[in-house]
Amino acid sequence: MASRKPYLPDQAMTVLQSAAEALVLDGTVAQANIGSEYISMWPIDTEERAREIAAAFHAAMHGLQQLHIAVPRSREKS
Numbered sequence: 001m002a003s004r005k006p007y008l009p010d011q012a013m014t015v016l017q018s019a020a021e022a023l024v025l026d027g028t029v030a031q032a033n034i035g036s037e038y039i040s041m042w043p044i045d046t047e048e049r050a051r052e053i054a055a056a057f058h059a060a061m062h063g064l065q066q067l068h069i070a071v072p073r074s075r076e077k078s
Helices: 010-025 047-070
Strands: 031-034 039-042
Antiparallel strands (some): 031 039
């Protein structure tokens, strides 16, 4: 059975990438990678902090996806 993967517009990916970069810049993580199908960050000092970051990114991804679905795209005029 095939399933559709969540679609995130480029603007949403930019927001997620910016947040990941901020975590690197403040020293929370040493490396962070954001792709259309994955998010990886390491190392994170504690499991509690890792869960907090994961929950925030999960909520952001789903929220941005739902916003993209709910708000109609502006159509280019022909």
